Amino acid sequence: MIEPKIHDFGDGDPRVSVITHANQRSASRGWLVILNYVFYASVIAVVGGLVYYLYQFRDSITLFFPTLLAGAGTTIFLSISSMILAAIFGFIGALGRLSRFGPFRWLAAIYVEVIRGTPILIQLFLWGFGIRGLLEQVGFDPYTIVFNFMTILQSNSLVPNPNVVDAAFYGIMGLSFNYGAYLTEVFRTGIETVPIGQTEAGLSLGLNSRQILRHIVLPQAFRITIPPFANYFITLVQDSALLSAIGGALELQELTTTAATVSASNPNRQLFFYVFGALMFLAICYPLALLAHYLELRFAEAY
């Protein structure tokens, strides 16, 4: 039988989730259940094998783990900054899609359709090579801007060399422009899902549309948009690995690039570091996925 599981978040509204696989206590248990113990034994064997594989490469690990950790740090920095910027783009795009003014609506619609219809890799190439070339001809230099900004904050020694800053800037722009389009749809759905009666009640109470948006619609829309937002963040962390493809001179040392460079000479070590890099991604993304699952339950709507 399928048994419901009840989550109590203490807000007076228990969420019910359903365990979605057949229960073992069904009538036809059969002798195949013995294979369960084979599975448990094989899990222990696989984990043991993994530990042995890591032990075989312990010298490489001790030598290169700090580099890989720095790469993971860069990945996290890129993901968080891209997500913040993407949320800004998404909010502007959602306002555009919901606007009463025709050209804003069309501009936003074109933005969303073009960005969602083309691969993110091509968009990253466009930003990292195409637009970068154009802006360099015009004389736009992200490094100088970042350096001056950090000088004001008295921390200009933290700024890496110009190649890295340029690559990071165009990478963040590419990622956030792409995810801004997806977040436009998420925010638009969130705003539209708030029942129209809420807006009507606000109007009948004499609020103007800006006040309605800020005090009534957006707080409720926020609750609806949190679960897809969390899922897009996880996808963004993984797509930040694509920046290794545009770092033509390996300027941007994020996790995948680092894994490739520390092992370029030796195919066995290369395989090991790709597996290790994937495990580090797993270590970052699986907890985020558990968090997203928790948020999905926490912000579920009661019908």
Added chain:
Amino acid sequence: MDFSIILRALPDFLDGTKNTIIYCVSSFALALLLGLVLALASGSKYTWLRGPARIYIEVIRSTPMIAQMFLMYYGLSTILFNLSNSFGWNNLAVYVNGWTAGIAALVLNYAAYEAEVFRAGFLSVERGQTEAALSLGLNSSQNFIRIVLPQAVPLMIPPFVNDFIYMLKDSAIVSVIAGTELTSKLDFWRITNGSNTIPLFILAMALYLVLSLPTSYFARWYERKLRAAL
């Protein structure tokens, strides 16, 4: 910006588009098959089926596609090479080229997502249908093939079409390991025409839009028909 380069690059880019379609159609078909197997395994009452299936799905969803591509291309060839050497077989690693590694990575990645769509589809059919079938004396596989599957399939088509559109775009990542996809042609032309790259990007993005926009309109049309029929 010299737009005449579009005419010169068009035949190459169309060849790349053809390869993209081949990659996507073959990978999606195989991913649906593997996804169905995974979905049945992850809903099974046997832990030894459910465990590996869920671990596989969670690992695939938590690692980037580009890392999986690298693992398929470089990693699999290394593993096969070492395996062939230690067993004295012919070098199996010759079977790993851009096409096979790309299709393998796309299939293995998308099978995890399709498994989730399958599971959601099967769970969306009311339990009452299954209970009625079992009370009428149908066994479990007859129930699945004749009662659950026909009701679940129309509901699963929109997510599958959306996933196909995602795959059209993710096939661009195959360009980092192979040389025949549309993005590879774009890369090749970009490198040989360093100063005049914007028209090439416009052409490549237009070709991808030609592939993905009709598919998304079909998905929206189908969803509207489905909602009208329900």
